[in-house]
Amino acid sequence: MTDSPVWHPFTQHALQPPMKRIVSTEGATLIDQDGNRILDAISSWWVITHGHRHPAIMAAIRAASERYDQIIFAEYTHEPAEELARGLIEVAPPGLTHVFYSDSGSTAVEVAMKMALGYFHNTGASRNRIVVMEHGYHGDTIGTMSTGERGVFNAAYEPLLFAVDRLPFPHMGAEQQTLDAFESFCRSGQVAALLIEPLVLGAGGMRIYPPSVLADLKRIAERHGTLVIADEVMTGWGRTGSLFACEQAGVVPDILCTSKGLTGGALPLAATLCTTAIFDAHLSTERRKTFFHSSSYTANPIACAAAVANLGVWKAEPVRERVAALSAMHRQRLARFADDPRFAAVRQAGTIAAVDLKVPSGGYLAEIGPRLRTFFKERGLLIRPLGNVVYLMPPYCVTEADLDRAYDAIEEGASLVRCGV
């Protein structure tokens, strides 16, 4: 229990031990009020890419804050947003030509779905079905919850969630079932868009599928005039080894959502990129075809300046090499779990490494998460398992020694599960 008025996200305050305050951040480390250094092995919920407080990004924030605060983004525009849009189009898969700003991953996906539905509405087709993948996660607003996996996290809101069509996850050897399911949904002629996390389903348990499946899904979508929305909110900015995960499949989505690593994790910002066809469907002298979406803080100039600086870091520094080095470090360290009977499904996509802990019973599953979190915390590690899935997604500046500490703790933590301590 706590006497603070703050209500924290995804936190059961009745069970949560008192929270320490973080007083500063540095590289891959959080520093708490007692001076303890905690390895941020999950990049503060997947947002920090290069490391905390990258000097170039923080300098850009300081400089922008000397000139700007929030500026209305209708009637007027500003240089950080213009420069960022040009920069995003340059690095994004070719064919994405327009950039719509919002403030979080959830809103980026809401915007994407509205773009897709607006496209069909404005071009006279009555398509309104959205196809998603089983175990997907696209955010916590009512719309994005509707598209995500249903369960305890959204049971209370179920009556208000809209219906979507779900593809089975493409398990190895069963990929064709996923493709066939998509093809048959598309045949209805009602599918506006496939909304999908490319290569890695993050919150759904770091489930990884091969680029070829994404490429095949895109081909089917094209055949049926269905749009593909790539939710790259987690996978973007190097996480899976390439700047965007779609690149590995050679896929250019019709709409791409980016947020978490967009500012290197320093400030909240999101962008939804789309093709000319989608923009043009909203381009008309008829006002009713306008894209009716905005949030008050759209394209905050300081956040845009941070994102421009992030693009600069990608250009000026060997970020791709760091991503490759971190991927190799994971590969070496994951190998030790391959033959360990306590682990299953040892897997990796670039800088993301995950293992399933074999748990004695399903009932126990619910208990193990909090226990493991405490176990890791006591060792100065911020690691938050998703059920029995333990994963590492550290900032790219993480050292070999820090990573070793994390892997050693995971190995030790597995014994905890076995003994039921």
Ligand SMILES: *Cc1c(COP(=O)(O)O)cnc(C)c1O
């Ligand atoms: C985190 C996440 C979101 C939601 O982003 P928020 O900024 O938390 O709203 C959407 N999609 C994916 C794939 C995510 O990982």
